[in-house]
Every structure is written in structure tokens, then in C-alpha cells.
Amino acid sequence: MLAAAWLAVGLAGAWWWRADTSTGLWWVVGTLFLLPLPIVPWLYAAWFEERA
Amino acid sequence: MTVLVVTLLLAACLAVWGAGRARGASEFFAAGHRAGPWLAGLAGTAAAVSGFTFVGGPGLFAVAGAGSLWLILSAPFTGALQCWVVGERVVEDRPDRPITVPELLARRLGGRAVGAAAAVAVLVGCVASLAVQARAAAVLGEAFLGLDGWLTAAAVMLAITAYTAAGGMRAGLLADAVQGGVMVLVAVGLAGAALAAAGGPLAAVGSLSTRRPDLLGAFGTFEPGRAASLYLLFALGTLAQPHYVQKFLFVRRRADLRLLPAVLTGALAAMLAVWLGVGLAGAALQAEGRITVARPDELAPRVMTLLGPWAVLLAGVAVLAAMMSTAASFLNLAAAAATRDLPAAAGRTPCGVGAARWATIATAATATVLGVGSDRAVAWLGIAGWGFFTAALLPVIALGLAWRACRPVPAAAAVATGALVDVALELCRAHLPAAVEPGLAGAAAGALVLVVGSLCSRPAGETTASPARPAPSPP
Numbered sequence: 001m002l003a004a005a006w007l008a009v010g011l012a013g014a015w016w017w018r019a020d021t022s023t024g025l026w027w028v029v030g031t032l033f034l035l036p037l038p039i040v041p042w043l044y045a046a047w048f049e050e051r052a
Numbered sequence: 053m054t055v056l057v058v059t060l061l062l063a064a065c066l067a068v069w070g071a072g073r074a075r076g077a078s079e080f081f082a083a084g085h086r087a088g089p090w091l092a093g094l095a096g097t098a099a100a101v102s103g104f105t106f107v108g109g110p111g112l113f114a115v116a117g118a119g120s121l122w123l124i125l126s127a128p129f130t131g132a133l134q135c136w137v138v139g140e141r142v143v144e145d146r147p148d149r150p151i152t153v154p155e156l157l158a159r160r161l162g163g164r165a166v167g168a169a170a171a172v173a174v175l176v177g178c179v180a181s182l183a184v185q186a187r188a189a190a191v192l193g194e195a196f197l198g199l200d201g202w203l204t205a206a207a208v209m210l211a212i213t214a215y216t217a218a219g220g221m222r223a224g225l226l227a228d229a230v231q232g233g234v235m236v237l238v239a240v241g242l243a244g245a246a247l248a249a250a251g252g253p254l255a256a257v258g259s260l261s262t263r264r265p266d267l268l269g270a271f272g273t274f275e276p277g278r279a280a281s282l283y284l285l286f287a288l289g290t291l292a293q294p295h296y297v298q299k300f301l302f303v304r305r306r307a308d309l310r311l312l313p314a315v316l317t318g319a320l321a322a323m324l325a326v327w328l329g330v331g332l333a334g335a336a337l338q339a340e341g342r343i344t345v346a347r348p349d350e351l352a353p354r355v356m357t358l359l360g361p362w363a364v365l366l367a368g369v370a371v372l373a374a375m376m377s378t379a380a381s382f383l384n385l386a387a388a389a390a391t392r393d394l395p396a397a398a399g400r401t402p403c404g405v406g407a408a409r410w411a412t413i414a415t416a417a418t419a420t421v422l423g424v425g426s427d428r429a430v431a432w433l434g435i436a437g438w439g440f441f442t443a444a445l446l447p448v449i450a451l452g453l454a455w456r457a458c459r460p461v462p463a464a465a466a467v468a469t470g471a472l473v474d475v476a477l478e479l480c481r482a483h484l485p486a487a488v489e490p491g492l493a494g495a496a497a498g499a500l501v502l503v504v505g506s507l508c509s510r511p512a513g514e515t516t517a518s519p520a521r522p523a524p525s526p527p
Contacts, residue, residue: 003129011280013270014270014271014276015270015276017269017270018269018270018271018276019269020269020270021257021260021261021265021268021269022257022261022268024118024268024269024270024271025118025257025268025269025270026257027270028118028121028125028270029121029328032125032128033121033124033125033127033128033321036128036129037127037128037317037318037321039128040128040129040131040132040313040317041131041132041313041314041316041317041318042314043132044131044132044135044136044310044313045310045311045313045314048309048310049310051140
């Protein structure tokens with residue numbers, strides 16, 4: 001659910017700023033790439049024992 | 053030339069080291085299930101990243117701008133996705149684990165048909181992908197090392213074949229991990245140097261805003277639908293690439309999966325820095341007229357030339373490492389399909405490691421001749437890459453491993469359907485809407501066949517696991 005919500009926000013922002021040269025690029029790089037880089041592996045590790 | 057000679061010498065040493073250690077099938081095809089998260093993560097990422105990331109990626113940025121980034125934007129979560137969907141169903145704390153991808157599917161789904169279909173798909177896809185790698189080696193020699201293309205391709209394929217045939221993935225795992233480390237360091241260094249040459253990321257974006265605004269925005273020159281379908285293709289496709297799945301066969305124990313996504317994601321993000329850094333800087337430098345590029349693939353070599361001979365050399369080494377690690381996995385997977393999975397599917401005893409060594413050599417020779425001998429053949433074979441594996445294997449890996457009602461015959465039909473739909477759509481790609489990706493369409497068709505076929509062929513009254521599946525064993 002968390003991943004789906006983040007993806008929805010990221011895609012909505014990309015659509016909103018699709019024609020804005022600078023903001024569109026930084027939104028895509030920041031929100032869809034840089035922000036989740038440390039979070040997703042940490043979430044996986046945090047819930048690993050629970051799933052096992 | 054020095055780079056090639058050193059590579060050949062290192063490969064020969066590794067071949068001698070690996071030959072004495074890879075005597076059994078488990079050692080040769082699955083590195084004896086002895087990799088921890090760091091080794092499996094670095095080696096797995098190196099095998100996953102090909103020379104395209106260093107040359108084609110920045111070149112694509114110069115054409116599509118921000119649109120090209122949609123191929124790599126899923127990188128933050130693909131490591132966790134692979135471990136969750138595939139790894140947790142593949143890595144078991146037991147000694148008699150599968151050692152090849154078709155064997156894994158045959159055991160989980162039951163029956164020989166799905167193993168045979170998967171082995172054919174893996175064999176065809178791996179030979180085609182290897183041919184593309186051989187062609188890339190020729191381009192590397194001409195663009196970065198100033199050597200003859202044929203000579204470079206032959207030397208590179210000889211080096212890879214030496215240690216892969218002698219030591220299988222026991223040697224390949226070690227080589228891939230070292231190559232992965234080299235790729236991480238070089239990619240970050242080159243991306244930083246290229247951005248510095250363009251005056252920093254903000255200056256590069258500012259320059260493009262005035263001279264090439266079409267490359268910026270959220271989607272660059274791509275239509276949003278095409279960008280979204282590429283995002284999906286490269287997010288879900290990671291689950292179906294046999295050289296990605298293979299790394300889970302190397303993992304020592306289930307607990308190692310906990311750290312694996314962090315290693316995979318960190319290494320991949322570092323390697324992809326070159327796509328964004330060199331792509332953004334190169335596009336800005338081209339827009340300012342500081343470099344001249346005739347074809348997109350020339351962008352990265354031109355930026356490296358501008359940076360200096362050290363950058364050209366480092367880029368050549370990184371591309372070489374990327375190609376070698378990817379090709380080693382494909383060689384081993386193809387040898388496993390030919391000598392182990394197909395005989396098993398035919399009801400015969402799998403061949404030994406000796407036959408696998410010869411199959412590795414034969415596969416490498418075939419792929420080199422196909423790749424360097426004909427541009428047209430490579431262009432056509434190139435379609436059997438990422439999208440082909442996604443179409444053929446995504447339904448059986450993502451659904452088949454998780455859905456307990458999945459049946460073996462529909463699973464085999466799903467592999468064949470996905471592969472055929474992908475090839476048919478690739479042949480008429482020019483007439484397709486931009487948002488239709490053949491690999492995704494093939495996977496959707498395969499998934500439909502798998503679900504409908506499994507539901508229709510399910511024995512009456514059955515509500516739990518298929519009898520073909522083995523009972524879970526205690527750890």
C-alpha cells in the first residue's frame with residue numbers, strides 16, 4: 001500500500017509538471033528515484049523477520 | 053591493447069583457480085550455494101548491468117532526455133521486489149536446492165513440459181543476448197580502445213569463455229563481484245567528472261532549459277504513455293530475467309535475503325549514476341557545441357574524450373567489466389539449458405560438467421560469429437533481449453511460484469505464448485502505438501493463458517496446493 005501510494009504521488013506529480021522543464025525533471029529524479037533509494041531496502045529488512 | 057592482454061591474463065588465472073573447484077554440477081551452475089548478501093548482490097548487479105548502461109543510456113538521454121530515465125526509475129525498489137517475489141520462494145535452507153532456473157520451475161510446478169519450455173526460452177534468449185554482447189565488444193574496441201572490432205570481440209569472448217568454461221559460476225561469481233566493484237567506482241567517478249565539466253547539474257539543466265527544453269520536463273521527448281510502459285517493463289521485467297533469478301540460486305541461506313535488497317539497490321543506483329550524470333552533462337555539452345555527436349551512441353565516447361585519456365581508459369574498463377559479467381551469466385545459463393535442463397525434460401540423465409564446459413565454448417563461438425558477423429542478424433536478435441525474457445518467463449515466475457493452483461501444462465503454454473506474442477509484436481513494432489511494449493503484451497498474454505488454463509484444468513474439488521508440488525520440508 002505504501003509503495004502504491006508513493007508511486008501514485010510520483011506519477012501524479014510527473015503528469016502535473018510534465019511541461020515544466022526544470023521542476024518536471026527534478027520531481028522525477030527526486031521523488032521517484034532518490035527519495036525511495038534508502039527507504040525501500042530498509043522497509044524490506046524491517047519486515048523480513050515478520051514474513052519469515 | 054594492454055587492457056585486453058591484462059584481461060586475458062587475469063581470465064587465465066581465474067580459469068585455473070576455478071577449474072579445480074567446479075567439479076560438481078552444483079558448484080558449476082550455482083557456485084555451490086555459497087554466496088552471502090554482499091557477494092551475491094555485487095555479482096548479481098554486475099551481471100544485470102550491461103555495456104548499454106555506460107554507452108547506450110547516456111546516448112538515449114541525448115535523444116529522449118528525461119524520458120530515458122523512465123527505464124531506470126524503478127531501480128530503488130526492484131531489488132526488494134525481486135527478493136520478495138522470487139528470492140523468498142527460491143532460497144531454501146536445504147541442501148538439494150535447484151541449480152538452474154528451468155529446474156526450479158519444473159520442480160515447483162511439476163511435469164517436464166514447463167522445464168522444457170523454459171529451457172528453450174533461456175537458450176534462445178541467452179544466445180541472442182550474447183550475440184549482442186559480442187557486437188558491443190566490437191564497438192567498445194573501436195570507440196574506446198582504438199582497436200579492431202573483430203579482434204576485441206574475439207579476445208573478450210575468449211577471456212570470458214576461459215574462466216566460465218573452466219570454473220563455471222564458481223569462478224564467474226568471484227569475477228562478477230570484482231567487476232561489479234569496478235563498475236560502481238568508475239560509474240560514480242565518471243558521472244561526477246562529466247557533471248563537473250558541464251559546470252555542475254544545475255548549470256547543465258539551465259543550459260538545456262534554454263537550448264534544448266524538449267529534453268527536460270518529466271517525460272522528455274517521450275509520450276507519457278510510452279514512459280509509463282517502459283517503467284512497468286523494466287520494473288516487472290526484473291522478475292523474469294534468468295540472469296537476475298540465477299543470483300538467488302547462489303545465495304547461501306534464507307537469512308541472507310534480509311540485506312540483499314540494500315546491496316542490490318546501492319550497487320545499481322551507483323552504476324546508474326553514469327546514465328544520469330554523463331547523459332545530462334553530455335546533452336548539455338552537445339547543446340553548447342562543446343562536443344559534436346553524429347549518433348547517440350557516440351555521446352559517451354565524446355564526453356570521455358573531452359575529459360581526457362584517463363576517462364577514456366576507465367570507461368573502456370567499466371564497459372568491458374559490464375559486458376564480461378553479463379556474458380558470463382548468459383554463457384552459464386545457456387550451457388545449463390543445453391546440457392542439463394533439456395536432457396532432463398526429455399527424461400534423460402543430465403550431462404556432466406565436462407559436457408557443460410564444451411557447451412559453454414560452443415555457445416560463445418556461435419554468439420561471437422552471430423554478433424560480429426552480421427549487423428542485420430544482431431539487429432533482429434536484439435529483440436530477444438529483456439522484453440523476450442519478460443514475455444516468456446514473467447507469468448511463470450511471478451504467478452507460477454506464488455499461486456498454488458498453477459498447473460504445469462498451462463505454465464508451459466504460457467512460456468510459449470508469451471515468447472511468440474513478443475516476437476510477433478517486435479516484428480511489427482513500427483506500426484504499434486507508442487504505449488504498447490511487446491514484452492509486456494507478451495507477458496499479459498502468457499499470464500492469461502496461465503490463469504485460464506490453470507483454472508480450467510484444475511481437478512474438481514481441489515482447493516489446496518497442486519499434487520505436483522513437493523511438500524515443504526523442514527529447514
